[in-house]
Amino acid sequence: MPRLSRLAGQLKAESAFTVLALARALKAKGKDVVELEIGDSPFPSTPHAKAAGIAAIEANQTGYCPSMGLPEFRAAAAKSVRDEFGIDAHVENVVVASGAKPFEQYFLEALVDPGDGVLLFSPHFPTYSPNIQRRGAREVLVPLKAEHQFRPQASDVKRFLETDPKPRAIFLNSPHNPTGGVATREDLAEIANVVRGTDLVVFSDEPYCHMVWQGSHASILAEPGMLDHCVAAYTFSKSYSMSGWRMGFAVGHPGVVEAIGKLINTTASCSPPFAQQAARAAIEHDAPTRDEYMARFRRKVERLTLGLQSIDGFKVNPPAGTFYVFADVSELCRRHKITSHGLALYLLEAADDHFGVACLGGECFGEAGRGFLRFSCAEPDERIDQAVAFLPLALSRVDRIASYLKNSLVAYV
Ligand SMILES: Cc1ncc(COP(=O)(O)O)c(C=O)c1O
Structure with missing residues (x-):
């Protein structure tokens, strides 16, 4: 070997x-x-998604498609986060990939340089670390505390900003895997207040956005000015039981989204168009x-x-x-x-x-x-x-x- x-x-x-x-x-x-x-x-997988995926294959939507994703799917995705979470997203803010996970790598490649500090609230989703390592960036771990219901604290972000030699990115994940902690709107507003006007960027990993049992889901991207600082990742794996379809999308500033499109162009080329049609049908018809x-x-x-x-x-x-x-x-x-x-x-x-x-x-x-x-x-x-x-x-x-x-x-x- x-x-x-x-x-x-x-x-x-x-x-x-x-x-x-x-x-x-x-x-x-x-x-x-x-x-x-x-x-x-x-x-x-939810019924309209399955039917639309099969129909798209039957209609031969089985070739390459744009690296950023099908425009009609990107528009549907933008509308969904606008309507549900109050994020001012439009088609140019959305890019499609195979689930939420690939966006960890794309976010880091688009916005973080080797040697930059990346704040991780820990325990954390296990693939964050290898992706930070792959980028040659520096992982900075901060514990989430049971006494704070495993919610991220703005004071930790402030300390990172003030003490790290090259503070650049924060990984947020709410609702949180593995602890089940959910950041409140107030938690996110406080973090946004620290981030706003600095050089910090945020990866907001939100695969469980429909699984909130206490309170309701809030995204930091809905806070004023945060579309310019953040990339949020969404997936069809959990909400629509579509993990094997490998379908997700990210929301961010159009310039960042375009850079991620180039990263996709040079790696995966694009995501399967029939899977995108399935995911679009899920958004449009499978909410019940x-x-x-x-x-x-x-x-x-x-x-x-x-x-x-x-x-x-x-x-x-x-x-x-x-x-x-x-x-x-x-x-x-x-x-x-x-x-x-x-x-x-x-x-x-x-x-x-x-x-x-x-x-x-x-x-x-x-x-x-x-x-x-x-x-x-x-x-x-x-x-x-x-x-x-x-x-x-x-x-x-x-x-x-x-x-x-x-x-x-x-x-x-
Ligand atoms: C926090 C978190 N991020 C990302 C993912 C990956 O999801 P996907 O199937 O969309 O790639 C998961 C899946 O368990 C997760 O828990």
């Missing part, structure tokens, strides 16, 4: 996909695994199904929260948004001398020969996540109940925990 580049050699992949691969391998060997590791939907799905997710989150709250050693606050429950299991980790990542792997691999629960250790989201487990609601209700019933049993099997610790590298440090 040829020598890998330093970047590829060090790249850390999103652990949800690694645990997913492990869970699927165990399932292939016959183990019954409840998969609460990946943030995906158990529901089918989306809202019904969101109500079902909300009930799932409540069910999972209540279930986990009943387990000895689990401290669980109801998430204000998202379909994740972020449980504080630090006391259990201390008791069993195991890391939270180790505990997650034990529940999947070793707690039982025939049954397992896949979830993620908080460390998958940075050191600040240590002592937590993240559970998603990606399975039907009865499977969630089975998982919740299994956890106390798994934790009572202290001999199994001890032998797992002896034979693996997951001991508490």
